Amino acid sequence: MPSTQLSNRVQHQQHIDAEYQIPGRKPSGFHRMMTGVMAFALGVFICGAYGSHSPTDPSLNVASDAETSNLFGSTGAVAADLLMQSFGWTAWLAGFGLMIGGVYRTFGIGPRRPSRWFWGMMAISMTCICLAGWPIPSNWPLATGLGGMAGERLNHFASIPFAAFGAPDPVLLASITTGIAGVLFAAIAMGLGADDGIAVFRTIGQMWNSFKRGKAIPMEVVTEHDEAEIRDVAGLRDRANSFFENMRSRNPQQAALPDPEKMEPHLEDNFLRNIENSERPTIPVRQRLAEKVVETQPASSIIEETTPKSTLFGNRASQPNTDMPAKAPAPAPVSVKPVRAPQPATPQSSISAPILNDGSRLPPIDLLQLPPERRSDHDETKLLEMAELLQVVLGDFGVKGRISEVRPGPVVTLFEFEPAPGTKSSRVISLAEDIARSMSATAARVAVVPGRNAIGIELPNDDRETVYFRDLLSSKAFTRSRASLPLALGENIGGESTVADLAKMPHLLIAGTTGSGKSVGINAMILSLLYKLTPEECRFIMIDPKMLELSIYEGIPHLLSPVVIDPNKAVAALKWTVREMESRYEVMSKMGVRNISGFNKKASEARESGETYTRPIQTGYNSDTGEPIWENEIIDMRPMPHIVVVIDEMADLMIVAGKEIEALIQRLAQMARAAGIHLITATQRPSVDVITGTIKANFPTRISYMVTTKIDSRTILGEQGAEQLLGMGDLLYQASGGKLNRVHGPFVSDEEVEAVVNFLKDTGEPSYVEGLTDEPEEDVSVADAAMGVSSGDVEEDLYREAIQIVRRDKRASTSYIQRKLRIGYNRAASLIERMESEGLVSAANHAGKREILMPEDNAA
Incomplete structure (x- = not known):
């Protein structure tokens, strides 16, 4: 964004910051600045008073007529004596901490969370305990240790657990333990992470190796500014060795500590430069x-x-x-x-x-x-x-x-x-x-x-990246997926591949306006299944009333029928799917399994062992004895493939046969999961007359590409948000009525789809199911067909029954006949019209009512 626009808005925001401090912005205010200055001044006073302390200065513990030599006079002498008596060397940390905190407060930088300051206080306390266990130098003016009276008391409590376990030197162990804890607490207070700690130990290891070899640090990790540092490192080794020997001896008369005022700045400069210029294989970006x-x-x-x-x-x-480059005066920007x-x-x-x-x-x-x-x-x-x-x-x-x-x-x-x-x-x-x-x-x-x-x-983003379908199929999420029907949906906003299982959905409802990427997304889903499953494992019924999107798949061996483009034949295809579902349930009930996976497992076992499953059925009665006659029915144990019904445009089907389509989809959505039949339905117009409440209730898994209005978004997803999508495959995925996930769909070109289709055509010819798109003879039941009853006979029986209902109940309406005979509306209307033409009922009046003209004893 332009810097001028940014600065103007920041100035306009200052009145908000004064009322509510937003972390991460530079705050302003007289109160904040004064508290920061006071904290800095207090830190300067503590460091100055402590640094110029003299044991002969008059204080609360020393009665002397000598002139005060403290930098801040008698007040400084009293404060320095109290600090040394109470905290020892730890007073330096308190003074420096106040100075740093004052700078942070004044300029509005640094950590703002109280937890940081808490860990800083814990680090000071641990340091106080640690110093209490150190050897006491010969020039130390107090009877207590370097941690003062507070450190001595705290060290006593800290050493009790070690003494209880019979440790040889509990005071030393307590000092080491609290020293390590102090370093960790200080790291937390400063916001350091694991990567920073690794860099510290790596640098310490390099320095230690140089101590042992007596050599300089390798030049590939040192800049020209480190030559003076390398000359001082060799002398530092001898001083460090003598210090650790004095610490192990625990002899106050022989212990001699290095001068901290000379050692600390030198170690700090060397340490920071080694971290910045050391050769590291990775530079991870971590943010606390x-x-x-x-x-x-x-x-x-x-x-x-x-x-x-x-x-x-x-x-x-x-x-x-x-x-990191081998030689650089400063680290590269993150x-x-x-x-x-x-x-x-x-x-x-x-x-x-x-x-x-x-x-x-x-x-x-x-x-x-x-x-x-x-x-x-x-x-x-x-x-x-x-x-x-x-x-x-x-x-x-x-x-x-x-x-x-x-x-x-x-x-x-x-x-x-x-x-x-x-x-x-x-x-x-x-x-x-x-x-x-x-x-x-x-x-x-x-x-x-x-x-x-x-x-x-x-x-x-200003520069949008394209998600390619090949990347998704090559991802671990797809190649290692154990899903029965994996669908490569795309990548989430974090860039990770998103793969869903259609078998668990178990049906998918898709909506999206023109240009939203809906058709490309459907192609990606179909190709996902074609790349994973053979025709023996998955078959398709494709319904494409627009005659454009799915016709390219014509002729692949996975199809159960040619691509359906006639809405009337689509109704017939859905009816065949319902009959197939019922047939599968009948077979699975005979086998005693609950779903298609259990049936295919038993079928595979039977095929391997050569067994044949049979079921006894009663075929009649013996005319002589009257006993039932039983025969064994051989159960067809061929594996059942999954069937995926893809409907590209629901709106066109709802216009032609809305009620019938809705009833068929409802029945399939409610029952077809266990039979291995799944629906993928899509529409460009997610209105309530297309996506009815019945359809929504049976499709818990939904995908919405970009839509035009908030109302359309609420229709498909139940909440707004889809109208704010970017198009070109940008979608919202709602799994089983749960939370929404934003996914960027993959791009699949027509050339890629055509190449895959041509490959599949070369592998084999499709095996179509005969009569799948033919209108079934619904009027003839299976029992009637076995007895040789024609459809005309059934229609006549139905007409006679309708006449009896009208004569008995004195009600002649289409809806009443439909409810009583449990038939469709069109057939009930045909029966009423036939009665009217034969003079049994009158024509409907202005209110839609008919007069019954048949006599009471009429038996048509």
């Missing part, structure tokens, strides 16, 4: 939890490279490795890496495809387009400016809070906003369009992060 705030200093960063998690906004990935790490493609031969046990071949991955190399970094400065500007924009609308995290992704960047107490989430969510306008973005999606006190604000 307390520092995840927006800072205006160039050295700070709110960008946290993390591992993906299953929340609403996706997952996080680790930082790729980078190499670069922001994308949250995803590109996954290498699984190598497959372009000559031969994978061959399965049954001889079938799956398509090779080389039929798909090879994706270009992805960009591996983000502009950290720009992300910082966007986070700062976003916080100011929210302040302009009266929303107070702070940006806690920024997660860049391949298509959008997520800003996690923690609102101030008392801020309603709905108020922030309603500002989505205003946020997009103020941030000069095409769209902005705002939603609550589940389980956290944060609101996610997703803004599109």
Whole structure:
């Protein structure tokens, strides 16, 4: 964002900062500055008084007529004596801590969380205990140790557990333990992480190796500024060895500590320079939890490279490795890496495809387009400016809070906003369009992060990355998936592949306007199944009233019938699917299994063992004895493939046969899961007359691409948000009525689909089911057909029964006949019209009622 616009908005935000301090911004105010100056002055007083302390100065513990030599007079002498008596050398840490805290407070920098200061106090306390166990120098003026009276008492309590276990020197062990704890607490207080600790130990190891060899540090990890340091290291080794010998001896008369005023600055400079210039294989970017705030200093960063998690906004990935140059006067600036790490493609031969046990071949991955190399970094400065500007924009609308995290992704960047107490989430969510306008973005999606006190604000990247289908099929999430019907949906906002199992959904409802990427997404789902499953494992029924999207799959061996383009034949195909479902349930009930997986397992075992499953059935009675006659029915043990019904446009089918289509889809959605039959239905118009309440209730898993209005988003997902998507495959995925996940769908070109289809056509011919799209003779039941009863006879029986109902109940309406005979509306209307034509009932009047004209004893 432009810097002038940023500065103007920051100035406009100052009145908000005065009322509510937003962490991560430079605060201002007279009270804050005065407290910082006072803390700094107190630290200077403690260090000055303690540094100029003299045992002969008059104080509360010393009665003397000598002139006070303390830098701050008698007040300083009294304060220095109390500090030395109470805390010993630890008083230096208190003084320096107040000075640093005063600087932080005055300029509004440094840690703001109280926990940091708590750990700092704990570090001082641990240091006090540690110093109490050190050998006492000969020139130490007090009877207590270097930790003062407080350190001596605390060290006594700390050594009790060691003494209880019979340790040889409990005081020394307590000193070592508390010293280590003090270092850890200090690291926590300073915000250091595990990587910093590794760098420290690596540097210490290099220095120790140099001590033992008596050599300089290798030149590839040292700059020209370290030559003076290397000359001092050899002398430091001798002084350190003598110090540890004195510490082991525990003899106060022989112990002699190095001068701390000479040793500490030297060690600090050398230590920092070795960390910056040492040769490290990786430089991970880590950001501590307390520092995840927006800072205006160039050295700070709110960008946290993390591992993906299953929340609403996706997952996080680790930082790729980078190499530090061998010689550099200063470390290179931290670069922001994308949250995803590109996954290498699984190598497959372009000559031969994978061959399965049954001889079938799956398509090779080389039929798909090879994706270009992805960009591996983000502009950290720009992300910082966007986070700062976003916080100011929210302040302009009266929303107070702070940006806690920024997660860049391949298509959008997520800003996690923690609102101030008392801020309603709905108020922030309603500002989505205003946020997009103020941030000069095409769209902005705002939603609550589940389980956290944060609101996610997703803004599109200026340079959008394309998600390629080949990357998804090569990812570990797809290749190692144990799903029965895996669907490669795309990548989440963290850049990780998202693979769903259609068998667990068990049906999928898709909506999206023209240009949203819906058709490309359906192609990606179909290809996902074709790349994983053979025709013996999965069959398709494709219904495409638009005659454009699915016709390309005509002729592949996975199809049960040619692609259905006639809506009337689509109704017949759905009826056949219902009959197939009922037939499968009948077979599974005979086998005593609950689902298709159990049946296929038994069928596989029977095929391997050569067994034949039979079931006794009664075929009649013996005419002589009257006993039932039983015969064995052989059960067909051929494996059942999964059947996936793909409907590309529901709206066209609902226009032609809405009630009938709705009833068939409802029945399949309610019962077809265990039979291995699954539906993928899509529509461009997610209105309530297309996606009815009945259909929504039976499709818990839904996907919405970009839609035009909030109403359409609520129709398909139950909440708004889909209208803020970016199009071109950007989607919201709702699994089984749970939370929404944003996914970026893959791009699949027509050439790629055609290449896969041509490959499958070469592997075999389709085996169509005869009569799948023919209208069944619904009027003739299975029993009637076995007895030779024609459909005309059944129709006549139905007509006579309808006449009896009208004559008996004195009601002649289509809906009444439909309910009584349990038939369709059209057939009931035909029966009433026939009665009218034969003069049994009158024509309907203006109110829709008919007069019954048949006599009481009429028996038609």
